[in-house]
Amino acid sequence: MTTITISVRGLVEFILRSGSIDNRIQQAPADAIQEGGRIHRMIQKSMGPDYHAEVPLSFIHHADNYDLLIEGRADGILDKYIDDPDAYDAQESFIDKPKPAPLIDEIKGTYRDLRKMEVPVDVHLAQAKCYAAMYCKDRHCPNINVRMSYCNIDTEEMKYFDFSFSYEEIVKWFDELISMYLKWSDFEFNWSGVRTTSIKAVQFPFPYRDGQKDLAAAVYRTIVHGKKLFLEAPTGTGKTITTVFPTVKAVGEGKISKLFYLTAKTITRTVAEEAFATLRKAQNLRFKTATITARDKICFLDENERNCNPQACPYANGHYDRINDAIYDLLAHEDSFDREKIVEYATRHQVCPFEMSLDMSLWADGIICDYNYVFDPFVYLRRFFAEGKKKDYVFLVDETHNLLDRGRDMYSAFLRKESFLELKSLIKEFHPSIAGHLDKCNKAMLELKRNCDGCTVLTSIDSVINPLNRLAGIISEYLEDHSEGPCREDILEFYFDVSRFLTIFDLVDDHYVMYSEFAENGDFLVRLSCADPSRNLAQCMERGRSSILFSATLLPIQYYKKLLGGTEEDYEIYARSIFDPERLGVYLGVDVTSKYSERSPQQYYNIASYINSVVGARSGNYLIFFPSHQFLEEVLYIYEEEFYDEENTELLVQRDYMSEEAREAFLDRFSTGNDIDLSKVIHMDLEIVEDKNILGFCVMGGIFSEGIDLKYDSLIGVIVVGTGIPLVCNEREILREYFEKAGFDGFDYAYRFPGMNKVLQAAGRVIRTEEDKGVVTLLDNRFTAASYKSLFPREWKGYKTVTTKTVKNEITQFWSEKTGD
Template sequence: MPDAQKEVKISVRNLVEFIMRSGDLDNTRGGKIDTEAMQAGSRIHRKIQKQMGANYTAEVPLSITVPITYEDVLFDLTVEGRADGIILNEVKDRVDSDKISDEYEELPEITIDEIKGVYMDLHILKEPVAVHRAQAMCYAYMYAVKNGHEKIGIRLTYCNLETENVKYFEEVLSLQDLAEWFEELINEYAKWAVWQMKWVVKRDEQIKKLDFPFAYRKGQKELVTGVYKTILRKKKLFIEAPTGVGKTISTVFPAVKAMGMGIATRIFYLTAKTITRTVAEETFRLLAQKGLNMKVTTITAKEKICILAKPDCNPVSCERAKGHYDRINDAVYDMLTSENEISRDSILYYAEKHKVCPFEMSLDLSLWSDAIICDYNYVFDPNVYLRRFFAADKKEDYVFLIDEAHNLVDRAREMYSAVLYKDDFLEVKKFIKELSPKLAKLLDNCNKELLKLRRECDEFEVWEEISSFYFSLLRLMTEFETFLQENDINEGREEILKLYMDIRHFMNIYELLDDNYRIYTDYDESDKFRIKLQCMDPSKNLSGCYEKGRSAILFSATLLPIRYYMDQLGGTDEDYAVYAPSSFSKENRLVMVGADVSTKYTRRNEREYRKIIKYIKEFTDAKTGNYMVFFPSYQMMQAVADLAKEELEGLVIQDSNMTEGEREAFLENFVENPKESRIGFCVMGGIFSEGIDLKYSRLIGAVIVGTGLPMVCNERELFRNYFDEKKGKGFDYAYLYQGMNKVLQSAGRVIRTNEDRGAILLLDERFLSPQYYQLFPGEWFPFEIVNLNNIRNTIKSFWDKS
C-alpha cells in the first residue's frame, strides 16, 4: 500500500457521531427536530469564552495519532479537532495539603470545556448528550496524553441562546479510563478506515488507466482540459455549452481523473431536476463499463424514497425508525462492500434487508462515496445542506459540478430568503393554548407585531428594519423548544412543527441580513399577510459554500450573458468562462423570427392569437413530424388552444399539475418517424422546456411564443429597482435575462444529436431588437426574418434540402 495511504484523518465530532449513535429515529420531540440545534450559537461560544478570564484558553487545536493494525494493515489514525476551552484550575495554597478542603482534593489541574448553544429550557436537560460528552472525552484524552495528566476534568457547558442562562455538567476522569474508552472507540472505527484505504488504492489504480470513452468532438478536448486545469488551480469555471457538446462527460471525466491524481477527494454532481440526475448516473455507469471503480451515490428526496405515503420519522409511525441507529452501520457496511452504483433502487433493497430508513441510509452512504449525485439543496441550502461535509470551517478538496447552472440563480435566491405568515401564528395558537398558555401568549405577541406591520401595508411595503418583531420571535423560540421537548403532540403536530422550523429558518436568515437583502410585507394569492426576508443577490452566500471545497464547474446550454451569471453565482475576476462551440452543422438548423407578431400584454387579443395559430400551422404543415409550441403562461396557452383546436390536428396540451406518469404519457405522443404530425402545447420554464431529450425524429421543430419575460409584480419590481441602483441594469437583471433563458432552454429541445435536423420559430417582433438578439447563442446566426407571407417558402426550402 502506498505511503500516502497509511495515514487516515478524522475529526473528533465525525468519529463520535458515527461510532456512538444508537436508538430510534424520532421527530416527535423538539430536540430531535433539527439535528444541528445543539451546534448553533457561535456568538454564544465567543461570549462565554471571553468571560472566562485568564485561566481559560479558548479554541485549542488538539490531535493525536495512534498506530493501528487491522486485517494485517498497519496505519496511523489521526483524530483531530478544536476544544472550546481549556481551564487551568488554580487552587490557592495547593502546596499546603492541610489547607486543601475535601472539595478540592479531587479537583484536577486541567478541565476540558465543551460549549453547546441550545434553545431548550435548561431545566429539562438532566444529563449531557452522549455524543457531546464523548467529544469532551476525546479532547480530554488527547490533552492528558500530551501533557502527562493522570486525571483530567471535563465540563459540558450548555447555554440557552435566548436567555443566555448556563448549565454545567462536570466530572473527573482518570487517564486509564479514558485510554480504555478511546481504544475501544478507535478499534471500532478501524474496520471502516481499512476498508476505505484499500478501496482508494483500487479506485485510483483504475482511474489512472481510464481513457476518454469517445472520440473527441469539436472543441471537446479543450473543454475537458480546461475543466482539469480549473480543478488543479482551485478556481471556478463557467461553461456555456450548446446541446451536443457533451457537457456531462466533459466535466465528469476530468473531475474523476483529478481524483485519481489525488487532487480531488470527492465529487458532488449537483442538479436541479431528476432528468439531469439520470444523465449523470448514466455517465458514471458508462465510465464503469470502461473499467472505472467508484462508489457513486444518488441522494433521492425523502418524500420520494420514504417507505410511508408521507414521511413521519418516529418509532410509532414507522417500524424502520425504531432502533434505526442500532442497525444502520451494519447496513451501510454491507452495501459499501457489495455495490459501486448506489442508486435509489439499490438503497431501497439494502434498507429493506436491514430494516433501516432508506433516506438516512443514503446520507450515511454518501460519507463513504467518491461521487454524490444530488440536488443543489444538499450543498447550498442552509436548511438541508449536508452538514457532515460542510459544517466545519475546514476547506476540503471537493469538486462541485453544477449542471443546468442557470437554474441556480433563482433557486439560491429562494434558499437564502425566508417568509412567515401571520395566520400561521394564530393557527398554532389554537392548537396549543390549552397545553401551554405561556407559549400561546408569546405566539400572540408575534401576531400583534405582524398586525402593526399589516396596518401600514396597503399592498406592498419595504421595511428598513424589523428588530421589534425579531426580538418577539427570539423570546418565543425558547418557550417553543421547551414545549416541544415536554409534549407529545397529536392534534396539529404538522402545523406546529412547520411553524417552528419556519421561524428557525427566518431567524437564521435574519442573521445574514446585509445590503444584499430587502425586507418586505405583502399579501399572497389567498390574501394572507406575510413578511419576507428577500435575498436579492445570492453571490455572497454561494461563495461561502464554494469555499468549503476546492473548485466549482458551473455549466449549462444557456449561460448568456455569461457576466450576469458569473456575477450572480459568485464568480470572481480570477475565475474562468468559456463558450464551447457547437458541434452541430449550421445547415441542420433553421432559426426564424416572425417580424409581424407580438405577445406584449397590450397586444394579447384574439386577432393576435389567430395570427400565432397561422404561424404554427404554416410551420407544422411543411413537414409531417413532431413539434412543440412553448407559451409564456398557462393562461395564454389555453386561450390559443381554445381557438386552435379546429385548425391544428394532433394537438396535445400540457396540464398545470401533471404526475410523473402523466408526464411520461405526454412524451410518449412524440414517437419516432410519425405518420401524422403531433403538436404539443407547453409552457416556457415548465417541465417540458428543460431536461427532456427527444432525439432524432421525435422532435423536429419548436415554436417559441413570446420573449418569456416574467410577469410584472411587486417583488419583480423590487428586483428591478435594486439592480437599477446596484448595476444600472434593472430591467435586464429582473426581466430580460430570465426571459431569454427560458426562450433558449425551450428552443434547445430541438436538435439533440449530430444526426438531428430541426427548425426553430421565434414569434415576437421584440426578438429583432438588439437588446434581445444579442443574447442569441452564436450558432443561431444568421437567422431568417419571416412573416406570414414568406414563412411557407422559407421552411419548405429548409426541409427540401434534407
C-alpha cells in the same frame, strides 16, 4: 505512509450511535451553530488565566499499512502546566507534590431546558473523553477530569456534569473505540488503492469531439488553480462527461478527495449517473457514487402515514442499531449507491432509505444531489460543511442557470399575518401562553399592514422581530417539554416557518430588499427578498476547492457570473457548438406578439395559423411553448376549431399538475416511431394512432422545456411563443428597482435575461445529435430588436424573418434543401 483522517466528532457519532430516528425530539434551529459559537466564546472568556480555549489535539494510530489520524479541537483545557509537555513525566513529583489533574471542558449550546437534563448526551461525553484520552497519551498525566458544560442559548443558564478518569481507564476506553473503527479505516485504505489505480488507467471514453479536449483541460486547470469556471456548453459538447472526467482524474491524483455533482432536476441526476456508469463499463473505473433522493420520494411509507418516529415507522425504530451493518454491506458489494440500490439494501436491513443515502455519501467518492444539499442554509449537508472550513471538494453545478432563482428562494423568507391568527384560534384553549405571544406578533404585523400601500419597501422590521424572537423562545420551550400534545404538529410547522424567517433576517444586508405586500387572495405578507444571492452562494462554494458551473444556456455570461458569486479572477468559457448550424433553421415571426397589452383573438388566431403552417411544411413531432397556461388555452381553442386535423395530428397538452406517470406518457409519445407504454396512456386518455404528427402544447420554463432529450425524428421542430419575460409583479418590480439603484439595467436583470433563458432552453430541445435536423420558430416581433438579438447564440446567425404568409414556404424550402424532398 498513507494517512486516513477522521475528526473526533465524526468518530464518536459514527461508531457510538444507537436507538431510533425520532422527529418528536426537537431539532436545533438552523442558527444554532452560530449561536453555539457565541456561547463558546462567552464561557471561554470567563474561565480565568489557566483555561486554554480551542486547543487542537490529535492522535495517530499506526495500522499495518497506514496511519489513522484522529484530530479535533477541545473547547477548553484547564491546566496550569499546559505549556510544559514534560510536566507529568517526573513521577516523583506525584509523591511529594501531586499535580492537580487537568480538566477537559466540552461546551454545548442547547435550546433544551437544562433543569430536565439528568445526564449528558452520550456522544457529547464521548467527544470529551476522546480529548481527555488524547491529552493523557500526549502528557502521560495519571488522572484527568472531564466536564460537560451545557448552556441554554436563550437564557444563558449553565449546567455541568463532571467525571474523573485514571490514565488506564480513559486510554483503554479510547483504544477500544479505535479498534471498533479499524474495520472502516481498513476498508477506506484498501478502497483508496483500488480507486486510484483504476483512475490512472482511465481514458476519455469517446473520441474527442471538436474542442471537447480543450474543455476537459480547462476544467482540470480550474480545479488545480482553485477557481470557479462559468461554462456555457451548447448541446452536443458532452458537458456532463467533459466535466466529470477531469474531476475524477483530479481525485486520482490526490488534488481533491470528493466531488459533488449538483442538479436542479431529477432527470439531470440520471444523466450524471449514466456518465459514471459509462466510465465504469468502458474504462473499468472503480469510483463509488451516492445519489441522494429527497426524503418524500424515497420513503417507504405512504404519504398519509409518513412520520419519522419509532412508533409510526418500523424503519425508524432501532434504525441506528442496524445502519452501520447496512452501510458496510452496500459499501462492500456496490460502487453505485443509486436510488434502486439504496432501496434494496435499506429494505434488507430495515433502515430508513433517506438517512442511509446520507450516510453512504460519507463513503462515496462522488455525491449526486440537488443544489439544496450544498447551498440551502436549512438543508445543506452538515456532515461535510457545518464547520465552515474550506475542504478539497469540487462542486460540479449542472444547469447552472437554474441556480439563480433557486438561490434567491433558498435565502428568502416571508411571514403571513393571517397565520398568526389561525394558529392562535386553533391553540388558545390548550396553550394560552403561546396564544398571547401570537397575538402580540399579529398586532405588530397589523401596524405594518396599515402602512402598506399595495407594496411597500421597509427599512426596518424590528417591531415584528422583537416579539417574534420571544414567540420562538416560548414555542421552543414547549416543543422541548412535550413530545406529544394537542396541536403539536401545527405548532411545530409554524415554529419552522418562524425559525426560517429569523435565520434569514440575520443574513439581511445590502443584497436584500425587505418589503410588505398584499397577496392576490388578500393575505398580508412581509418578505425578506434576496435580490442578489451572489454573496451567499459564493460563501457556500468557498467550502470547496473549486466550482465548475455549466449550462447549455448561460447568456449573458457576465450576468450569471456576477449573480452566482463569480469574481474577476474566475474563468469563463463559451464552448463552440459541434453541430453544423446549417442543420437548424431559425425563423422569427415578425407579425405577431405575446405582449400583454396587445393580446387579442386576432393575435391568438395568427399564432394558431403559424403552428399550422410550420407543421404543414413537414409532418413530424413538434413542441410549442407558450408564456402561460392561459395563453396556451386561448391558442389551443382556436387551433382545434380552425386547423386541427384529428385524423393526422395528435395533440398533447401540459396541464397545471402532472403526475410522473403522465409526464412520462407525454414524452413517450415523442419517442422514435411513436412507441409507447400502453399502461401509461390509460392515465392520459390518449388514443393510440401510429404515424401521426405529435404536437405538444407546453408552458415555457415548465417541465418539458429543459432536461429532456428527444433525438433524431423524436422532435423536428420547436415553436416558442413570446420572449419568456415574467409577468409584471411586485417581486419583479422590486428586482428591477434594486438593480437600477445598483447601476445596472433593471429591466434586463428582472425581465429580459430570465425570459430569454427560457426561450433558449425551449429552443435547445431540437438539435440533440450531429445527425439531427430541425427548425426553431420564435413568434414575437420583439425578437427583431437588437436587445434580444444580442442574446442569440452564435449558431443562430443565419436566422430569417417570416410572416404568416411566408413562413410555410421558407420552412418548406429548408426541409427540401436538407432532406432532398
